Amino acid sequence: MSVFTIAGLQLSLSAQGDNLDTIKQQVLATKRRYPNVQLIMLPELATFGPAPRHAAEFPNNTDQALQQLAKEAHVWLCNGSLFERDGDRIYNTASVYDPQGNVVCRYRKMYPFLPYEEGISAGDTPATFTIPGVGEFGLSICYDMWFPETTRALAWQGAEVILHPTLTNTIDRDTELAITRASAATNQVYMIDINSAAPLGNGRSIVAGPGGEVIHQAADNQEVIVIDLDLDYLRRVRERGWHCLGQPLKSFRDHPISFPQYQGKPSPALAKLGALEKPKNPEKSK
Template sequence: MSAFTLAGLQLSLSASEDNFALIEQHVLATKRRYPNVQLILLPELANFGPAPRHAAAFPNATDEAYQNLAREAGVWLCNGSMFERDGDQIYNTASVYDPAGNVVCRYRKMFPFLPYEEGISAGTEPRTFTIPGVGEFGLSICYDMWFPETIRALAWQGAEVILHPTLTNTIDRDTELAIARSSAATNQCYMIDINSAAPLGNGKSIVAGPGGEVIHQAADNLEAIVVDLDLDYLRRVREQGWHSLGQPLKSFRDHPLSFPQYQGQRSSALDQMGPLAKPKANTKT
């Protein structure tokens, strides 16, 4: 077994203040309690909550604080995400730091939660990074997962583990758990879906394996989710199928069809659905 130990921190965070001191406390405490942890993943928008007013260009003081924290803890660290300002645009951007404190990857969320996540621009580039001697890791943020193309794009680039910070406090959290499992199964990857606990989120973080199996599912309270990922097992699943069953990545690779929905064509069926807008009250009697 080629074990890689990862911790997802389902934290209780504030929407009205800078959470860095609390996050720092939990990251360092996790590393002290579990010295074998190699990577720590935070929830989406962990530092300031869903507040675009905190958007800032990179690099910035908060970004540098996370670099220092990764260095002090001696871990790979994903900050969940923060709002990034780039000229007139604001992006929801996840950053990954190596144990030396270097920024190794930034990913801009491709599917903001429209029509509710207003004023946030969409990223356009799937991003992966390599942990030497371990494997390829991909980044995805919250609503991205609802679009199968995003996880498939990461698998296409070789991602074996998907880090998926989330901020969800709505009734559809159970549906997201099903999507996380199906994303893991259809792409034969590990899905590490880490949500905030109350008051920002409703928890229920999940780690799913390459057959869609549940490795761990949290409740709704604060929790440090520490799991060992077996990359040898994952590669065997990709080669032979989960329990010697389907091999979906190889079947997708070898299929001759070029799907029309990916060729820049408009769909007359989807165009009939109307504009992307918030629902209005039903005034019919």
């Protein structure tokens, strides 16, 4: 199958509680309106917002309700993410369910938004999954994208499409759009970056193709983003370069260098930056 249809739901969700009923309505309405949609993707922390008090061990009632939703809609469903409790740790974890409601992938966010996303532990394993007859998909969450190693690890594992649920309402959204495009181009992948609309997020979700081209960029209001992904096109780009230009994955594969930042040695330059902490009020430090 060359063409695979996804829908990213840039939803307007409550910041004060349980959005599960809204999510159910929107997923089922999307499938009714666009019966050709094969995968539906939600924003980061869509169900409860950025509230670690809702963290629970997997499986749990919310997780099972989302599994049932994937089965009812008969779609692949990326839940954005939920806070997961594992012993005394809490992770920001994205899950993907198949059209039969089975859990096919779980991914713990590797880079919590420190120093602001306090009390959330970092995952340590890049995650990909296969959609039979379509291709390889990877998961990445919000701040992960600011670290190019995370996206490169997914491409290294074969990911052709990266699902990137996001929750942001900050002034750096323009920068994130640029990172999405750059990540798509340097890794020759489809990058699907889906943010919440207000009040949780500031929208502007973006889908970028394997040359870094913008396939769609949303405004800041609620929007259902339906996109056809052409995997044959992506594979031609990887083989020949975008418009027969650069072939970065092959060049990365074939280059003999072992970069110093990956050799386990500390960086004296980075050590000078000080602690990872919130900026202090300069008036209070006098």
